[in-house]
Amino acid sequence: MLLISCPNCGSRDETEFHYGGQAHVPYPENPNDLNDREWAEYLFYRANTKGTFAERWVHSTGCRQWFNMLRDTVTYDIQAVYPMGTPRPASAAPAPESGTASLAPDSTTTGTAGPSVSATSSASTTAPKGATK
Amino acid sequence: MSTHQLPEHPDFLWHNPEPKSSYDAVIVGGGGHGLATAYFLAKNHGMTNIAVLEKGWLAGGNMARNTTIIRSNYLWDESAAIYEHALKLWEILPEELEYDFLFSQRGVMNLAHTLGDVRESIRRVGANKLNGVDAEWLEPDQVKELCPILNISDNIRYPVMGATYQPRAGIAKHDHVAWAFARKCDELGVDIIQNCEVTGFLKDGNRVVGVKTNRGTINTEKVGLCAAGHSSVLAEMAGFRLPIQSHPLQALVSELHEPVHPTVVMSNHVHVYVSQAHKGELVMGAGVDSYNGYGQRGSFHVIEHQMAAAVELFPIFARAHVLRTWGGIVDTTLDASPIVGLSPVENMFVNCGWGTGGFKGTPAAGLTFAHTIATGTPHKLNKPFALERFETGALIDEHGAAAVAH
Numbered sequence: 001m002l003l004i005s006c007p008n009c010g011s012r013d014e015t016e017f018h019y020g021g022q023a024h025v026p027y028p029e030n031p032n033d034l035n036d037r038e039w040a041e042y043l044f045y046r047a048n049t050k051g052t053f054a055e056r057w058v059h060s061t062g063c064r065q066w067f068n069m070l071r072d073t074v075t076y077d078i079q080a081v082y083p084m085g086t087p088r089p090a091s092a093a094p095a096p097e098s099g100t101a102s103l104a105p106d107s108t109t110t111g112t113a114g115p116s117v118s119a120t121s122s123a124s125t126t127a128p129k130g131a132t133k
Numbered sequence: 134m135s136t137h138q139l140p141e142h143p144d145f146l147w148h149n150p151e152p153k154s155s156y157d158a159v160i161v162g163g164g165g166h167g168l169a170t171a172y173f174l175a176k177n178h179g180m181t182n183i184a185v186l187e188k189g190w191l192a193g194g195n196m197a198r199n200t201t202i203i204r205s206n207y208l209w210d211e212s213a214a215i216y217e218h219a220l221k222l223w224e225i226l227p228e229e230l231e232y233d234f235l236f237s238q239r240g241v242m243n244l245a246h247t248l249g250d251v252r253e254s255i256r257r258v259g260a261n262k263l264n265g266v267d268a269e270w271l272e273p274d275q276v277k278e279l280c281p282i283l284n285i286s287d288n289i290r291y292p293v294m295g296a297t298y299q300p301r302a303g304i305a306k307h308d309h310v311a312w313a314f315a316r317k318c319d320e321l322g323v324d325i326i327q328n329c330e331v332t333g334f335l336k337d338g339n340r341v342v343g344v345k346t347n348r349g350t351i352n353t354e355k356v357g358l359c360a361a362g363h364s365s366v367l368a369e370m371a372g373f374r375l376p377i378q379s380h381p382l383q384a385l386v387s388e389l390h391e392p393v394h395p396t397v398v399m400s401n402h403v404h405v406y407v408s409q410a411h412k413g414e415l416v417m418g419a420g421v422d423s424y425n426g427y428g429q430r431g432s433f434h435v436i437e438h439q440m441a442a443a444v445e446l447f448p449i450f451a452r453a454h455v456l457r458t459w460g461g462i463v464d465t466t467l468d469a470s471p472i473v474g475l476s477p478v479e480n481m482f483v484n485c486g487w488g489t490g491g492f493k494g495t496p497a498a499g500l501t502f503a504h505t506i507a508t509g510t511p512h513k514l515n516k517p518f519a520l521e522r523f524e525t526g527a528l529i530d531e532h533g534a535a536a537v538a539h
Binding site for chain 1: 363365366374375376377378379423424425426427428432433434466467523524525526
């Protein structure tokens with residue numbers, strides 16, 4: 001069981017949270033301009049990183065707020081917890097015991113970049129340009 | 134229930150050759166799917182100058198970690214076709230591979246606990262019958278007759294309101310399945326190379342021409358990926374993406390018990406599936422851990438939840454002890470159906486996305502994927518499962534028949 005530090009409520013059991021998948025995936029800026037390939041990328045393709053992964057969680061049975069987390073998908077170590085709408089931390093610092101509440105809207109609703117349609121995904125663990133503000 | 138003994142082990146079933154500098158085809162992943170693919174490439178297509186590369190030990194990934202359930206009662210035509218073909222192959226493979234891996238057709242029951250479940254189940258029975266898949270609807274008293282240890286009373290949170298039943302479904306000894314394929318591959322001249330991890334691919338333009346490994350570079354004309362939970366990692370090395378998320382999927386066994394459980398019982402709604410292995414362990418599994426993970430382990434509350442479900446449905450399990458729990462890495466897709474076919478890289482082929490239910494598909498995955506690798510074209514059974522479906526929207530949504538209980 002993961003012990004997750006909610007930025008608002010402090011350390012709680014994983015069972016109080018729900019998983020939200022990859023963080024920093026912006027809604028397409030101009031949805032009407034997307035072709036089928038680009039829609040497929042936005043709807044179905046997500047980074048599946050082996051290693052440090054930026055992901056979203058919601059404290060469903062607590063403050064009910066979303067936040068982002070850096071977690072290693074092999075060791076499951078939590079490396080950082082940071083508010084929605086802020087960039088992915090450059091270095092993986094230890095997760096804080098508690099933090100300040102963030103009511104910033106999720107970057108997925110405010111991003112400015114379309115989904116990446118490049119064939120390679122080697123940089124997929126970092127946020128696409130414009131994904132965060 | 135089959136109670137006869139497993140055959141004695143021969144001293145060895147396959148050689149451990151050094152990798153050659155080149156092969157006609159290389160299969161990445163020495164699990165069930167990789168070995169079955171190699172077997173059918175050699176047997177059906179005469180391609181014997183091929184290698185199976187396995188980064189760990191043979192069949193030590195999900196092939197060693199699944200709950201061995203084999204069934205074909207899927208809702209949609211495309212799924213029913215490929216899984217039923219697999220089931221027909223399971224029925225003849227022990228003889229063909231000359232290895233009795235104890236495929237026991239003891240039936241699989243999928244319980245219904247709500248009115249919605251009942252309606253969906255009866256619909257699925259109808260769909261199965263139209264597709265030539267054996268299926269029947271059982272009322273609660275018939276459920277009890279087939280599996281007397283099930284609690285069908287009204288005094289549980291989600292009473293059993295009936296079940297679908299596929300008599301030809303069952304379980305098999307998973308390790309022995311892998312060893313059966315491996316032995317035949319070896320006899321046919323396939324090189325099975327363990328402890329050989331792929332670290333990259335050689336490409337000429339957009340065409341794959343070789344594989345980089347920790348044991349040297351291997352030139353090859355064709356590459357087939359059969360790497361389950363690590364498919365995304367390999368695809369990234371090759372320069373393309375897959376719509377896959379890797380999750381931990383846990384299972385457990387109890388201590389050995391006298392035969393008490395004559396069939397396989399699955400419940401999507403209270404979230405557990407249970408059979409009793411030939412030796413006597415109760416084998417249980419449930420859903421994936423919610424988070425992405427490559428750790429081959431998950432969180433304990435998932436185990437706790439599936440045991441609570443098992444004890445509710447099978448009150449006699451309350452006094453059984455857990456012997457072992459473990460996890461595998463499953464490659465899930467958003468429509469709970471596999472991805473088999475061509476990839477964006479020329480001469481590289483993908484077989485992945487089988488998620489929580491790849492074991493049962495092993496023979497058909499191997500047969501059709503071998504066809505695709507040998508001919509460079511889809512097989513009629515794997516064509517609907519091509520990567521393109523995520524662009525065309527022709528998804529094969531099997532969450533109803535597959536989401537929990539594969």
